[in-house]
Amino acid sequence: MxxxxxxxxxxxxxxxxxxxxxxxxxxxxxxxxxxxxxxxxxxxxxxxxxxxxxxxxxxxxxxxxxxxxxxxxxxxxxxxxxxxxxxxxxxxxxxxxxxxxxxxxxxxxxxxxxxxxxxxxxxxxxxxxxxxxxxxxxxxxxxxxxxxxxxxxxxxxxxxxxxxxxxxxxxxxxxxxxxxxxxxxxxxxxxxxxxxxLTLPRRGIFFAVSAVACPIISLLLIAAPSEMFSLKSAAFPLMVGTLGIAFGMLSAWMLGRIIGEPIARLRASAERVEAGDLGPDTEIDLLRADEFGHLIGGFNRMVAGLREKQHVEEVLGRHVDQTVARILLNEPETLGGTEREISVMFTDIRGFTTRCGTCPPNEVVDMLNLFHGVMVPLIEAENGIINEFTGDGFMAIFGATGTGVPHADNAVAAGKAMLASLPRLNRQLEDRGLEPIAIGVGINTGPAIVGAIGAPRRSSFSAVGNMVPVAARIEGLTKEAGHRMLFSDTTMAALTDPPAVISLDPRPIRGRDEPVRLYALVSAD
Structure with missing residues (x-):
């Protein structure tokens, strides 16, 4: 069937x-x-x-x-x-x-x-x-x-x-x-x-009509003698019935206010929290001794906890990537390390050591801050995570969150954006009286252990595996190969939308058993 x-x-x-x-x-x-x-x-x-x-x-x-x-x-x-x-x-x-x-x-x-x-x-x-x-x-x-x-x-x-x-x-x-x-x-x-x-106050009115007004009216009419229809004899029972109904409706209205006000305040504050507003005025300043008091107190403690968590994320975000901060706070099970296929990028400023020997320290710091200020947002825009700054460059991880994003495409797109931003960055450096820079970008794709690496009291979110140093060595070959960005054959194979590339002869790279075929973008040089 x-x-x-x-x-x-x-x-x-x-x-x-x-x-x-x-x-x-x-x-x-x-x-x-x-x-x-x-x-x-x-x-x-x-x-x-x-x-x-x-x-x-x-x-x-x-x-x-x-x-x-x-x-x-x-x-x-x-x-x-x-x-x-x-x-x-x-x-x-x-x-x-x-x-x-x-x-x-x-x-x-x-x-x-x-x-x-x-x-x-x-x-x-x-x-x-x-x-x-x-x-x-x-x-x-x-x-x-x-x-x-x-x-x-x-x-x-x-x-x-x-x-x-x-x-x-x-x-x-x-x-x-x-x-x-x-x-x-x-x-x-x-x-x-x-x-x-139906709102709570109106529910109270409905209840009062059914439970108060109707029984009183019925009892008055049933118990009243036929002479009740004369105005004089009907005055007292009608007054008693009217007062009973009025007080019943008033009690229903007050009950609606007692119940409705805290619920309305909780609803308004919850909507503000849902919209991302965790300011102090989001907490409810309503004092109650009943169950609503416990509910309001718990809500205010929850808002305070969320505010503290947001503050921790902001503080962490100044020192580690925002995505890493969220992972560390929200996904503690990943701290032990998870094996994933990722793409790793290494970036290096060419001639940095020579420049450090000839430029004042403050100029070197200004140049690095400006460089990172331009490049880091480009990495983050492609779902990349800045793992560490290496003085004259950085290491970025793509696909570390395991969200199924095309990490190889993101890494190559980020590299293209970085190279495209160099002319603007160099104009800013020249405006400050600093020499322009050139960079090299190397990308590799493969399995790695991703998680918090280090001692129990001090660790960093990173990737560990043979493919990581290979990415660094690919970046080191950019100057020799005459291309500003190179990526490996595994990265090329992982691309869902491969761009126009130049295929280079296979080269031996320490960490890989066989010579590695490298690729360069046609439009990147």
């Missing part, structure tokens, strides 16, 4: 490793059960509070209207709810993640907004009950008790508030458990545009 993939591996996601159809069924049942709860309250309220106020004929008309409304509206509302839920399955089964990113984004947005979408269907279904039933009662020939419209409106509104509030929260929980794992593998649902997540 052939099994067709449904986009993400939904069978391996979510609670119980549920399939798509089961997720639909559970989501649909959750929406139905919450509505049945509200309907049960509505039926009980109508039987105990509205039915006694109706004549026998009005009661029969009322019951008929309720049945007809339920037959007409409920199946339609259930069908629309099912179609909304099923649309999530269609996006997965059509492989929209790979074939139609726009469709997949809409499905993600629909998964986040699922509570609102179901609410938009159930809400009108509840509220349409009021005009439908009132129309049925008012068209009956018998006069209607004036208390019935008020009680009917209260019955539907309170039942709807209870049912819809629970519907929203239940669908939200079901969506988070069943649908978010399907649509969000490597991203947060909060990052999807066009969604309407």
């Amino acid at each position: 052939t099994v067709v993939s449904a986009g993400p591996d939904v069978k391996a996601q979510g609670p119980g490793n549920l399939g798509l159809v089961r997720r639909v069924v559970l989501t649909f049942l959750a929406s139905v059960l919450t509505q049945l709860t509200g309907s049960a309250f509505n039926i009980w309220y109508n039987l105990t509070q509205i039915r006694p106020l109706l004549t026998q004929g009005q009661a029969a008309r009322f019951e008929t209207a309720v049945n007809l409304f339920n037959i007409a509206i409920y199946p339609l509302a259930l069908l629309l709810s099912f179609l909304v839920i099923w649309s999530l399955v269609k996006a997965v089964r059509s492989h929209a993640r790979q074939s139609d990113p726009d469709m997949w984004h809409k499905a993600q947005r629909r998964a986040v907004n699922l509570p609102w979408l179901i609410l938009a269907i159930a809400g009108p279904a509840w509220l349409l009950t009021i005009p439908a039933l009132l129309f049925a009662l008012y068209t009956h020939p018998e006069p209607l008790d004036p208390r019935v419209p008020f009680q009917l409106v209260v019955s539907v509104v309170v039942s709807a508030a209870i049912a819809l509030t629970h519907l929203f929260f239940v669908i939200e929980l079901v969506g988070q458990r069943l649908w978010f794992p399907v649509f969000f593998d490597n991203e947060q649902p909060s990052s999807v545009s066009g969604t309407l997540p």
Whole structure:
């Protein structure tokens, strides 16, 4: 039997490793059960509070209207709810993640907004009950008790508030458990545009309406005698109920502030940290004695630790390559050494020893600083690491991070850029009254041990292997061969996009068993 993939591996996601159809069924049942709860309250309220106020004929008309409304509206509302839920399955089964990113984004947005979408269907279904039933009662020939419209409106509104509030929260929980794992593998649902997540303060209001306002209103109407509809006798219970609802809503608002403020501050600070801002003002200066106090304290300590780590990286970066600094701090497992194929470059200023004997020390230092200031960025631009400065030159490693970059291409490109920058560098030297320079560049490619080399208390990030001194010896042949840059046959073989080259006769090089064929760039001399 052939099994067709449904986009993400939904069978391996979510609670119980549920399939798509089961997720639909559970989501649909959750929406139905919450509505049945509200309907049960509505039926009980109508039987105990509205039915006694109706004549026998009005009661029969009322019951008929309720049945007809339920037959007409409920199946339609259930069908629309099912179609909304099923649309999530269609996006997965059509492989929209790979074939139609726009469709997949809409499905993600629909998964986040699922509570609102179901609410938009159930809400009108509840509220349409009021005009439908009132129309049925008012068209009956018998006069209607004036208390019935008020009680009917209260019955539907309170039942709807209870049912819809629970519907929203239940669908939200079901969506988070069943649908978010399907649509969000490597991203947060909060990052999807066009969604309407319910904020914490508004959740408090929703809760207050369902848990405070609706029960108080219901109890007042159930317990109040018929004389309550006179303004004088109704004043006190109405005042008590109004105050109860007001205090409940105020408590919900304050709870939203108590919970919402630290979360908003944490979110804003986290976004700043994510953007790379680790300044002191990123820490949260909010004092709390509850769980948020521990959370804020931990966040501030994390920011301080990241700031210290950043400072260490900056300090290390002044003395070692920035890439090496990050490796030493973030990948301590590489300190013991790792065998990798790399490309090594040696660069040397020709005639440096003679110049040191004839120039003042400060001129030599100025020349070296200017030379390194121009050349080092060119190495780093090609993902190279300056391993060490050798006075009149340096050693650079390409491919030390093991990221799969074309290290041979990078090394040759860096060498070309260095030679191309020489005229500009020499003009700067001449502007300072210094003699121009010439350089030699040698490159070799091969396996080497890359890592922290040295004593336990003092080491440096370097490469060790036979191919390293061979690169230095190739650089030493540049003057003899009459080419400013030479690279070995192993480097040539590792190039993914070989440039136009001049092939030189094989030469014996100490460290290689066989004579080595060297190559020079056509455009480099």
